[in-house]
Structure formats: structure tokens, C-alpha cells
Amino acid sequence: MTDTHDELLDDVALYALGTLAAADAQRVRDHLQTCDTCRAEYEALVPVVAALGTSQEASADASSGSVVASPLIKARIMREVRKKKHVSSNGHRRHLVWPAYAVAAACFALATASVLYNIALNDRLHQAEIRLAHQSVVNERDDSMLSDLANVKAQRVSVPGGEVVRSNGHLYLAMHDMPAAPDGKVYQAWTLPKGAKKMVPSATFVPDNRGVALVPVSNDAVNTVAVAVSIEPPGGSKQPTSAPVFVAHLE
Amino acid sequence: MDLDAEHLMMRVRARDANALETLYDAHHRLVYGVAMRMLGEVSAAEDVTQGVFLKVWSSPELFRGGNFPAWIVRMTRNRCLDALRSRNAHPQTELPETLPEDTAIEDVAFANLDARAVRSALQALPAEQREPIELGFFGGITHEEIARKSNVPLGTIKTRIRMGLKKLRTALEGAVSA
Incomplete structure (x- = not known):
């Protein structure tokens, strides 16, 4: 910093x-307080300096040659915002959020325990009624999937927004924090x-509005070495048409 | 005043997520473009873009009115400087201080300038003025470092930056009134 006013300018x-x-910035700030x-x-x-940023504004059109922001950024921001808003609207209390599949597995375990408890306490319940009630809650396929996901011996590979689960010969995607797919895509x-x-190619899917998706991917987990996810048109593709959102390599 | 942005920010303060979405649609290319220029990496630029808009949502009170694009560019540049610091690529070099984010930039004359007009005004500057200005703003380095890199005396660099910014102002005023 210097003394003459021109140099101060x-x-x-x-x-x-x-x-x-x-x-130096602090000295200029102090000077600005006293010098009109x-x-x-x-x-x-x-404002001139701020306008410099405008010179870098990316075009909305990828064909113009400029770099275009991925639509997933917006999806991630809005999911985060809506999540924060939901937490805020619940009295600003921060709740422990369990992945929905874990909640589902816990509910299943609780329901099963409850059913067994009832059998022990009340032999008036007919076995067929129990089975019927049970079937009304979860079908056999869901039973198998939830039991696989709840399996403590399952191999779990973390991926952005969830995990790949290998359990009892099956492979699943258990996503708990996945952005919505871009409009018109899955x-x-x-x-x-x-x-x-x-x-x-395996299943197509869209996460629910909390970013949750449980997707059976393969029944041949033993012979599968990697799982990937990409964004595709509805109905899926025979070959990936976009870069993978993630690739999980299995041991 | 940038009434659209002012109104949208009022709605953001009232926790209207749709207002943030509208702001994102209108300004994300500006934020992403600056971040890409400063950081040169898609993933880092995406992180900054996400961080800026989440900050708009979590701390809307930082916007004190005035020129919204100017404010969001300032926030973006500050986050890019933070990212450059965390890379710690040149620990021996002091990075410039971040700019205040809770100060209104009242002059909104340039708020609606498009990228082409600004690029054209920049290109019209002599290279000896344009280059240190761009290096200072997007390179995230101090004027002392600019002087060292360009092998030009410190006082000369200072004067070139100031003269260049003043010329740029005159050119942008011309673009606004045209």
C-alpha cells in the first residue's frame, strides 16, 4: 500500500x-470508510467486476461448444432443498433418517415377530388366517428381497446415493438418496x-420422491463382477446411451 | 433494482422451493461458467454450483438487494477460491481474500448484460490491460503474483488493472444504452 491518493485509487x-x-484488503476497507x-x-x-463473470456464462446449447451443466446438479439441489424444507417444517428438529429399505426390513422383522408372538399367545388364530394376513402385507418376492437386504452377511458396496447389495446369490440396488431422473428419462x-x-441390460427404475429405490438387478450374483447405472429413455436401452451415473465393482 | 430476482429472493426467504428452482434456471449457467473457468474441472464446478445454490437457500438474508447476478458471481468466485485453497497446489502463494457476500451491489445497470456483450467489451481492451484483469478475477491470484508471472513492475500492473476496469465500465455503459 502506498501513500498518494492516485495510488490508493x-x-x-x-x-x-x-x-x-x-x-491489504483490510487497509483499503478502512480507507473506504473515510474517503468519499x-x-x-x-x-x-x-458492477464492472461482477459483469466479468457474465462473460463466462455457459450457453444453454451444447452445440455452441460451451460446457453445459449436467441436469443432475439441479436434481441434487432441489432434492436437498426439499429435504431440508421437510426437516424445517417439522419444528426444526433434526431426525435420524433411516434408509426406507432399512425401515421396510425392520417393519418386516417386527411384523414377523409380532405374528409369531401372537401365535404363541393366542392359539385360537388359525394358521391359514395368519398366512393370509401375512400375504396381504408382503408377497413372497418381497419377503425374499427384504430378507436378502436385511441379511447381516450380505456384501454391500457403497455407491453415490445408496449401495449395491449381494445377498444369497441375488444382487440388488438399495438406493436411499438418489436424485430424480431428468424429465422424460429413467x-x-x-x-x-x-x-x-x-x-x-437389467431393470429400469425411478426413485420415489424421497430418492428411494429398491431394485432387483440379477439372480446370478456369483457370476457378476460389476453393476452400473445410467440414464436412459423410458423402457430402457439395449446398450448404454449415456455415461454411467456410477459403476460398482464387486469382489 | 432487479425486481424479478428481488421478488424471487423474497419467496426463497419464505421457504418457497419453486422460487429457488426459478433462480437456478435463470442463473446456473452463469455460476457454472465462472466455476468452470476458475477450476477447470467438471466435478469441481458442479460441486461449487451446488454449493452456491444451497447457500442461496440456507442463507438468503445475505442478499441485501440490488444486482443479483453480481452477488451470485461473487459467491461463486469465493467458493472457487476456497476450492483452490483446499487443493493447496501452491502453498507458498497467498491467495486473495474472498469478497464480502452480505453487501448490496446497488448498481444494477449491468445486471441484464449478456455474455456476448461483456466478451466483446473485454476483447476491445488492450491485451496488457485485459490479461491481468482476467488473471486476477478468474485465476484467483493476487496482483503481486500477476506482476511476477508477467514480469511487469507491480505499480504498472496496478495501473493497468485500474485503467482497464474504467475502460470496461465505459464500454459496458455503451452496451447497456445501445
Whole structure:
């Protein structure tokens, strides 16, 4: 920093541009409190500096050659915002959020325990009635899936927004925090069998409004070495048409 | 005043997520473009873009009115400087201080300028003025570092930056009134 006023005006320009180190910036700030001329110069230059950013505004059109932001950014932001809003609307209390599949598995376990308890306490319940009631809650396929997901011996591979679960020979995607798919698109799972060079198409899916999805991916977990997810048109694709959202390599 | 942004920010303060979505649609290209220029990596630029808009949502009171694009560019640049610091690529080099985010930029004359007009005004500057200005803003380095890199005396760099910014203002005023 220097003494003459002209040189101080130079420093004001540097301060507006944001190229001063902390100590120099503080001295300019102090000076701006007392000098109308420098403050007017600063106020004239700040919008100019801000407009510099506009020169980098990316085009909405990828064909123009500029880099276009991924639509997943918006999906992630809005999911986070709506989640925060939901927490806030519940009296600003931060709740422990369990993944929905864990809640579902816990409910299943609780329901099963409750049923067994009732059998022991009340032999007037007919076995067929119990089975019927049980079937009204979860069908056999869901039983098997929830039991696989709740299996403590399952292999779990973390992926962004969830995990890949290998359990009892089955492979699942258990997503608990996945952004919504872009408008008009769905997610599609892919598997890579041992020795294969190409991914094999698996299920398409969309997460629910909490970002939750439970997706059976393969019944041949033993011979699957990787699972991937990409964004595809509704109905899915025979080969991936977009870069993978993630790839999970299984041991 | 940038009435659209002012109104939308009022709705954001009232926890209206749709208002944030509208702001994102209108301004994310600006935020992402600055972040890409400063950081040069898609994943880092995406992180900054996400962080900026979540900050708009979590701390809308930081916006004190005025030029919304200017405010959000300032927030973006500050987060990019933080990212550059965390990379710690040049620990021996002091990075510039971040700019205040809770100060209104009242002059909204340039709020609606498009990228082409600003690029054109920048290109019209002599290279000796344009280059240190761009390096200072997007490179995230101090004017002392700029002087070292360009092998130009410190005082000369300072004067070139100031003269360049003043010329840029005149050119942008011309673009606004045209």
C-alpha cells in the first residue's frame, strides 16, 4: 500500500477486482470508510467486476461448444432443498433418517415377530388366517428381497446415493438418496458377467420422491463382477446411451 | 433494482422451493461458467454450483438487494477460491481474500448484460490491460503474483488493472444504452 491518493485509487481497483491479500484488503476497507472519492470509485467498479463473470456464462446449447451443466446438479439441489424444507417444517428438529429399505426390513422383522408372538399367545388364530394376513402385507418376492437386504452377511458396496447389495446369490440396488431422473428419462441398471466384455441390460427404475429405490438387478450374483447405472429413455436401452451415473465393482 | 430476482429472493426467504428452482434456471449457467473457468474441472464446478445454490437457500438474508447476478458471481468466485485453497497446489502463494457476500451491489445497470456483450467489451481492451484483469478475477491470484508471472513492475500492473476496469465500465455503459 502506498501513500498518494492516485495510488490508493489503484488499490481500490484491485480490491474491487478481488486480487488483494487479506492485510491489504483490510487497509483499503478502512480507507473506504473515510474517503468519499475512493468509495465512489469502488462503487463504480464493483458492477464492472461482477459483469466479468457474465462473460463466462455457459450457453444453454451444447452445440455452441460451451460446457453445459449436467441436469443432475439441479436434481441434487432441489432434492436437498426439499429435504431440508421437510426437516424445517417439522419444528426444526433434526431426525435420524433411516434408509426406507432399512425401515421396510425392520417393519418386516417386527411384523414377523409380532405374528409369531401372537401365535404363541393366542392359539385360537388359525394358521391359514395368519398366512393370509401375512400375504396381504408382503408377497413372497418381497419377503425374499427384504430378507436378502436385511441379511447381516450380505456384501454391500457403497455407491453415490445408496449401495449395491449381494445377498444369497441375488444382487440388488438399495438406493436411499438418489436424485430424480431428468424429465422424460429413467435410470437403468446394467450388470457385467464374469468374462463378458459388454454390459447386460437389467431393470429400469425411478426413485420415489424421497430418492428411494429398491431394485432387483440379477439372480446370478456369483457370476457378476460389476453393476452400473445410467440414464436412459423410458423402457430402457439395449446398450448404454449415456455415461454411467456410477459403476460398482464387486469382489 | 432487479425486481424479478428481488421478488424471487423474497419467496426463497419464505421457504418457497419453486422460487429457488426459478433462480437456478435463470442463473446456473452463469455460476457454472465462472466455476468452470476458475477450476477447470467438471466435478469441481458442479460441486461449487451446488454449493452456491444451497447457500442461496440456507442463507438468503445475505442478499441485501440490488444486482443479483453480481452477488451470485461473487459467491461463486469465493467458493472457487476456497476450492483452490483446499487443493493447496501452491502453498507458498497467498491467495486473495474472498469478497464480502452480505453487501448490496446497488448498481444494477449491468445486471441484464449478456455474455456476448461483456466478451466483446473485454476483447476491445488492450491485451496488457485485459490479461491481468482476467488473471486476477478468474485465476484467483493476487496482483503481486500477476506482476511476477508477467514480469511487469507491480505499480504498472496496478495501473493497468485500474485503467482497464474504467475502460470496461465505459464500454459496458455503451452496451447497456445501445
